[in-house]
Amino acid sequence: MFFYHISLIGLLLLSCIVQQFLPPINGWYDARILLLPLVVVCSAATTPTAGMLILTFLGGFLWDAQQILLIQGVDTEIYRDTYQSPIESMKFGYSILLFALMGFLMQGIQPLFKQGKWYLSAMLTGVAMSLYLTVEYLLLSFVRGGFDITSGVFNQIGLTALITMLASPLVFWILFQIANLCRHEISYDSLRQRTY
Amino acid sequence: MRPLNFIALLLFIAGTVWVFTRSEKAVRKVQENYYSTISPFVSKGGEIDAFATSFMEEVEHSEVLQKRLEQATRERDRFKLIGIRISELESENNELRNALDFKKKTEFDVISAQIVRREPLTWGSTVEISRGDSDHIGVSLCVLASNGGLVGQVYQPGDDVSSVLLITDEASRVSVRVEGSAEVGILSGRRTNYGETPRLRLRYLSKNAVLQKGMKVYTNGRGGLFPANIPVGTIEDFEAGPVTGEAEIIPSVDFNNLKTVFVITNSPGD
Numbered sequence: 001m002f003f004y005h006i007s008l009i010g011l012l013l014l015s016c017i018v019q020q021f022l023p024p025i026n027g028w029y030d031a032r033i034l035l036l037p038l039v040v041v042c043s044a045a046t047t048p049t050a051g052m053l054i055l056t057f058l059g060g061f062l063w064d065a066q067q068i069l070l071i072q073g074v075d076t077e078i079y080r081d082t083y084q085s086p087i088e089s090m091k092f093g094y095s096i097l098l099f100a101l102m103g104f105l106m107q108g109i110q111p112l113f114k115q116g117k118w119y120l121s122a123m124l125t126g127v128a129m130s131l132y133l134t135v136e137y138l139l140l141s142f143v144r145g146g147f148d149i150t151s152g153v154f155n156q157i158g159l160t161a162l163i164t165m166l167a168s169p170l171v172f173w174i175l176f177q178i179a180n181l182c183r184h185e186i187s188y189d190s191l192r193q194r195t196y
Numbered sequence: 197m198r199p200l201n202f203i204a205l206l207l208f209i210a211g212t213v214w215v216f217t218r219s220e221k222a223v224r225k226v227q228e229n230y231y232s233t234i235s236p237f238v239s240k241g242g243e244i245d246a247f248a249t250s251f252m253e254e255v256e257h258s259e260v261l262q263k264r265l266e267q268a269t270r271e272r273d274r275f276k277l278i279g280i281r282i283s284e285l286e287s288e289n290n291e292l293r294n295a296l297d298f299k300k301k302t303e304f305d306v307i308s309a310q311i312v313r314r315e316p317l318t319w320g321s322t323v324e325i326s327r328g329d330s331d332h333i334g335v336s337l338c339v340l341a342s343n344g345g346l347v348g349q350v351y352q353p354g355d356d357v358s359s360v361l362l363i364t365d366e367a368s369r370v371s372v373r374v375e376g377s378a379e380v381g382i383l384s385g386r387r388t389n390y391g392e393t394p395r396l397r398l399r400y401l402s403k404n405a406v407l408q409k410g411m412k413v414y415t416n417g418r419g420g421l422f423p424a425n426i427p428v429g430t431i432e433d434f435e436a437g438p439v440t441g442e443a444e445i446i447p448s449v450d451f452n453n454l455k456t457v458f459v460i461t462n463s464p465g466d
Contacts, residue, residue, distance in 0.1 A: 017237045019316055021245060026452075029390050032316065050204035057211050065230040069320050069351070069367055070220060089367075092223040093215035100208070133318070140319055140387070144366065152390045160318075 004184035005051050008043050009058065011178065015039045016062050029152055031159035033167050034129060036063055037099065041128050042171040044103035045113045045121045046179065046186040052103040060096030068092055088143045090136075098135060102128040114186065118172050126165030133157040231354055239356070242312060294342045295456050304423065306340070306458040307331055312357055319387060321365040321394075325457060328356045338422050338460045345448035346370065346415060346426045347457050358459075363428070364394040364451060371418040372398065372428055374443075379405045380416055383428060383445065394451055396429060401441035407434040413445055423460065 015036045024030040040059035044052040070089055105128050106121060113121045134157055141147045179186045197205075218226070264276065295308055309325040327333045339347040339360050348368060352359040361368055364385040372383045381401045385394070398413065411431045417424025429445040 017234055017241065020234065020238050020313070021241055022316060023314060024316075030388075032318075034318075049198075049201045053204045053208040057208055061215060062230070065227050067317055067320075068223070068227070069317070069322070069361070069365075070224055070227070091216060092218055092226075093212060096212050096215060137319070144387075146387070148387060150388065152388050156388065156390070 001051075001182075001184055004179055004182040005047065005054070007178045007182055008039075008047070008051075008055060008175075011043070011174070012036065012039055012055065012059055012062065016066065019066070025159075025163075028159045028163075029156040031156055031163055034160060034164045035167070036066075037102070037129065037132065038125060038164050038168060038171055040099050041102045041106050041125050042121070042168055042175060044106040045110055045172075046175050049107065052107060053100065056099035056103045057096050060093065060099040063095045063099070064090075064092050067095070090140060090143060094136075094139065098132050102132055105131075118169075122165065122168040122172060125168040126161045129164045130157055130161035133160060227352070228354075231352070231359075235354060235357060291342075291456070295458075298340075298342045298344065298458065304340075304458075304460040305462050306460055307333070309333075309358075309457050309459055311455055311457060315359060320367070321362040321385060322351070323360050323362060323454075324357050325350075325360055325459070326357060327459060328354045328358050330356060332461060333358045333459055336421055338426070340426065340458045340460065341449040341454060342456055342458070343448065344427055346422065346428045347449055347451075347454065349421065350459065360457070362451065363396060363447065370422055370428065371416050372413050373416040374398075374401075374405075374407060374431065375412040375414060377405065377407065377411070379407065380418075381443070383413070393446060395432065396445040396447055398431075398443040398445050399440065401434075401443060403436040403439060403441045405434065405436070405441045407431055407441075407443060409433065 015038075019035045022033050022035060024032045036059060040055055043055050047055065068089055106124060109120055109124060137149075137153060137157065141149070176186070178184075268276075298306075307327055309327040309331075312324040312326050315322040315324055325333075325339070333350055333353045335350060335353060337350045339349060341347050346363055348360045348362040348365070350358050351361040362385065363370060363383065366385050366387045368383075368385050370383040371380065373380045379401050381398045383396055383398050385396055401407070409431055413428045413431065415422045415424055415426040415428060427448045429447040431443050432446050433444040435442050435444075
């Protein structure tokens with residue numbers, strides 16, 4: 001189990017690098033595969049709660065280090081003119097909480113996953129991703145003001161969740177391979193086989 | 197609840213509280229470390245990506261030629277190939293000439309840089325350029341395109357590459373003026389900018405402003421971050437609100453085909 005979790009952390013770090021090379025699809029409302037969050041949620045389905053919490057913490061930390069825009073050197077006179085404060089960034093660490101929520105969601109159907117119904121978990125990754133992006137957008141709207149929700153936003157969220165979900169079987173396959181290598185049992189079936 | 201889960205939950209909460217209470221400076225340090233750690237992998241991957249792209253283009257190019265070969269003689273196609281190559285070289289030459297001309301003509305001291313990639317942000321518009329600390333690129337330096345239009349500002353310089361916040365990003369703020377009028381306003385990007393041409397928002401104009409489509413918008417130099425008189429875009433539409441007016445701007449820079457940019461290292465006033 002220990003080696004499996006260490007391998008998951010390695011996979012998470014690898015996904016950080018691969019994520020840099022996954023460009024948005026312009027014709028699809030800038031949708032892209034969110035690989036790092038996908039690795040986190042898929043891993044959450046294969047680990048116990050303690051392991052899931054560690055992964056979501058690490059994943060959220062790395063995701064925010066990559067995603068959060070901290071603007072330096074703004075024109076202070078501009079804000080004096082308009083009586084506005086500089087545009088707010090999201091608080092560093094918010095993704096840790098959102099990832100943990102997605103992790104708990106995935107663990108909700110972990111018994112089904114362990115019975116071998118991995119496709120249900122794969123579909124749930126799509127739901128989790130769309131929820132994550134919706135909450136993130138709502139938080140961003142709350143922090144920055146200007147609740148500008150259009151069909152384009154829905155399309156971006158929906159298509160991003162869809163293409164991320166389509167990549168989830170591949171991630172689950174990789175996780176099963178890692179589990180085999182580390183002799184880690186992530187399904188009831190294999191436990192049953194071992195018992196008999 | 198199992199004791200192990202309870203301990204993990206407590207550690208998770210403690211860790212999250214610790215992360216939430218980090219100062220902006222500490223977060224910036226974390227991000228610097230993050231990007232400096234992954235940058236060797238990114239630059240190596242970038243080389244592989246460029247090779248793969250070039251290979252794919254070559255394959256695509258070959259397929260087109262194959263179709264033409266079926267329809268025409270070998271000799272004619274050879275000339276066609278030469279023609280295509282010359283046209284590519286001419287286009288590349290023109291691009292480089294424009295870049296060189298811009299560098300010669302501009303009144304600013306500039307450093308040219310290539311756009312390495314668009315950064316993977318879900319709700320942001322940033323790009324990575326091929327210059328960093330080693331080329332004296334610092335925070336807040338103004339970035340222009342080869343047509344002289346405003347691209348954005350450097351917000352995170354790294355050792356060899358830097359991140360540039362584009363004016364199409366919602367967090368970008370530029371003080372501008374409208375040519376042929378006394379109107380000044382604040383230009384910003386949009387949270388979501390889909391389609392071929394991104395649009396910008398010009399706010400805090402007077403509600404009675406007489407603005408027409410096609411009027412040019414320039415930086416006014418207020419605040420000192422962006423030098424004055426840099427072209428930003430043209431007015432597409434104007435809408436008067438109860439207190440202020442707001443205009444939609446088409447940027448003067450074609451962000452979809454932007455390859456080379458220029459970072460102003462110091463303006464004539466410096």
